[in-house]
Amino acid sequence: MASIREIAKLAGVSPATVSRVLNADETMSVAASTRARIIKVANQLNYHKIENLGPKSPKQSSKLSIALIKMHSSQRENDDPYFRQIQEGMEVEANAWNFRLETLKLGEFKLNQLAQYGAIIVVGAFTADALAEIFEVNHNLIVVDNYFASSRYDLVHPDFAKRTEQVLDYLYAQNHRKIAFIGGEIGTIDLTGCKKNKIVDVRTTAYENWMKIHGLSDNIRIKTGNWTMAFGLTATDELIDEAAEGLPTAIISASDPMSVGIYRALQLKKIAIPETISIFSFDDIEVAGYMSPPLSTVHIDSLEIGRVAIRLAKERILDNRTSALRVEVASEIIVRESVMSLNFEK
Known part of the structure; x- marks a missing residue:
């Protein structure tokens, strides 16, 4: 079950405000739009007051969980910080929104397990069939660093x-x-x-x-x-x-x-x-x-690529966005001393 702190983070208010709104505190003065936002987030996270709480379903307990599936080995990430920083960006953003980011190892999970997560993020060049298989069980699919994936998924990549x-x-x-x-x-x-x-x-x-x-x-x-x-x-x-x-x-x-x-x-x-x-x-x-x-x-900006992926997942989970988005994260040219101008054409 989602906690009051998780709802507060996602709604952009204090835990005390969430508590008083959800408990129908009539002495609480809060804007109608804020009250509506808190209730919407609580409903989307299947929030129930403790005294009315029955057994948790897997769907409820995993609503704020995001599964991460990577194609690259730990050795590749050590050799090339690009991929390591993408995951670091995801971890920072997931923590900011109180999402649980769980890394799944290839070959060690079953497809039907992916249905219980709020969203799935895949990093790297997975086959079209692999992405289609994931999408079949969970439509909240975000594909990172794959220019050739179908446009029916959310895509994030550098320019x-x-x-x-x-x-x-x-x-x-x-x-x-x-x-x-x-x-x-x-x-x-x-x-x-x-x-x-x-x-x-x-x-x-x-x-x-x-x-x-x-x-x-x-x-x-x-x-x-x-x-x-x-x-x-x-x-x-x-x-x-x-x-x-x-x-x-x-x-x-x-x-x-x-x-x-x-x-x-x-x-x-x-x-x-x-x-x-x-x-x-x-x-x-x-x-x-x-x-x-x-x-x-x-x-x-590898960190930003990771952060964007989590934001797209958040929109899918909490805002019920269904249209697929493609986000191209801008990079920057850094000119240093390894390049010089030629005075003539060689």
Whole structure:
């Protein structure tokens, strides 16, 4: 059963006000709109006074619970703070609204269990079938960091495609034309954790389309693999070995951890950053500003992505919103010393 404190938090009033309204205190002076809001929240949470309370049903006890299903391993979260901070944002916002956020492990829950939660949040590239299976038992589904999910679900993701184009516009303005791209591969999974098909990251697609539109098709050079420092190093070595007509003048990396490997590869080959090759990345992890030279990158508000997901769940649970929303959380370009302007076109 919802507590008076939970109702007060969601209604935006004090617990004392909630108590007096729900107990029909005639000496209490409160605006009609406030009284209506308190009663609405209490009804939505199936609130009953203690003396009238019968046995709790699973639906009542789980009304303020949100299930979190993630595709990424703890190791991936440790290597890339992007996913860890999304969950931290969820935890902060859930705590602010007195929601219980429960993480479910893939392969360790049954679909029918999801019906008892107020909402379900999934993070990552789950298959269309997996999302449809969840939606069948719980329509309050919020999908995070999956650009290709059906528009019948609430979707939350960063503006990666737009920022990739903006980074390319910036490099172009600095006279860079030979721009390479090192990115990661995205593999979809089902609810048991089994890997299925691969999909192309939106940054990779945005890079390729932008290069074609700007008449630079001959300069397209793409390397994609796993999202690790080791792959960043390997991919950079391949770009150097394949540079029959000269090195790229700039490399865009899809994540800062991969950029650490890119830096190492160039340093081992004694290729100067940014004098020979400029580097622009994504994530803005803490170490980015302390690399040598400091890394130009796209700052992603991962915490806000997580907070938005909880707010969407709240609207579904308490406001009975049924229309699906797509929320694109804006990121910010951070220009540091890893990029320099060319005085001539290489």
